[in-house]
Amino acid sequence: MHTPKNEPPETAIVRISADERARAGILREQFARFWESANGEPRAIYDAFISASPLTSDVSLDAVDEVGVRGWWVRPARAEPDRALLYLHGGGYVQGSAKAYRGFVSQLASRTQVSALVIDYPLAPEATLPAAPKAALAAWHWLAAQGFTRVAIVGDSAGGGLTLVTLAQIARLPGGASPVAGVVFSPWTDLAFTGASMTDPAVKDPLIGYEYLRDCARKYLGEANATDPLASPLLGELHGLPPLFIQVGTDERLLDDSRQYAARARRAGVPVQLEIWEEMHHVFQLDVTHLESSRIALDRAGHFLINAFNRPPSS
Numbered sequence: 001m002h003t004p005k006n007e008p009p010e011t012a013i014v015r016i017s018a019d020e021r022a023r024a025g026i027l028r029e030q031f032a033r034f035w036e037s038a039n040g041e042p043r044a045i046y047d048a049f050i051s052a053s054p055l056t057s058d059v060s061l062d063a064v065d066e067v068g069v070r071g072w073w074v075r076p077a078r079a080e081p082d083r084a085l086l087y088l089h090g091g092g093y094v095q096g097s098a099k100a101y102r103g104f105v106s107q108l109a110s111r112t113q114v115s116a117l118v119i120d121y122p123l124a125p126e127a128t129l130p131a132a133p134k135a136a137l138a139a140w141h142w143l144a145a146q147g148f149t150r151v152a153i154v155g156d157s158a159g160g161g162l163t164l165v166t167l168a169q170i171a172r173l174p175g176g177a178s179p180v181a182g183v184v185f186s187p188w189t190d191l192a193f194t195g196a197s198m199t200d201p202a203v204k205d206p207l208i209g210y211e212y213l214r215d216c217a218r219k220y221l222g223e224a225n226a227t228d229p230l231a232s233p234l235l236g237e238l239h240g241l242p243p244l245f246i247q248v249g250t251d252e253r254l255l256d257d258s259r260q261y262a263a264r265a266r267r268a269g270v271p272v273q274l275e276i277w278e279e280m281h282h283v284f285q286l287d288v289t290h291l292e293s294s295r296i297a298l299d300r301a302g303h304f305l306i307n308a309f310n311r312p313p314s315s
Contacts, residue, residue, distance in 0.1 A: 010262075012275060016293055031281075036051065037257055042095065043095050047095075048102075053101075054102035055103040056109070057110055058076055058077060059074050059110060061074060068139075068142060072102050073116070085116035085165060086136075086154070087105045087109060087111070087116050088153065088155035088160075088166070089156065090155070090157030092213065093219070105118045108305070110311070112306055114309065116154075120164070124219040128220060128224070129221055129224040129230055129231055130224070130230050133169065135164040152181045152183065152305055153182050154305075157282045158188045160189075161183050161189050168233060168241065174300055181209070181242050183301050184246035185235075185248075191217045191221065191226040193213075194256075198253050203252065203255065206251070208254075208282050234261050242270075243270070243273075243308060244265060244273070246273070246275070247274075247285065247297055249278075250277065252282040258274060275277070275297070277297065
């Protein structure tokens, strides 16, 4: 791992071995076969893909269905009662479910020994902006009402963007507790599509394409503008956010969404750690069964979260 001259010192470029590169190549072939052979309703197919991330053996699962909050608790046996992860899932704002993400979320819950609430939020096109940000903020308030005083917010892809939106919303609230940290994997921060990686022919993204993201953005925005900070956290007010940890791969359309957001957040005085993983695809952390990089990346994210939870509240 090293930081090249064209990246700030807070950015780590993570290199992979030749063996790992070979494993990643085989995995891409598996992706292609899965999507070519998949039949059925798109949301069900997406959930089947996400559900392949295995559930750890040391957690229990409990459904949540209360006014304003639906989803699943993923609870390690030794979790401390005042700590929680709020997880916001990906899927381009049009797909994804809390149930499908339980396995992946268990990977973080086990590594941190912190209970995680993964929520269902309204999906587009049935629901458009600002339905999802309202649901995420409601979940934050619900956790506070349940007595959780130390909460970190985590998300991937669109859920990563929603995580950053939610952190910004909370930062503008008068008084009260603040999240201890934010962790995002391949976040979608810019629905105005200003990043060069979106159309760079050198970027070979095996999972999501530019036109797919364009379609998702149209469905999610409804009558809203792509520059609305509730849609594009890159374009919002970033002062006052908690420490952030961002991971992204070099082989994905959303690479510059992470780069640009990290740069803006640093200028706003936010502590940001950005890791750019060589030749890794979109939300590669899901592939813990196949890739050592996925396991190491989650170890590093878990370490960041543990440090954030153990940091004194006044610091």
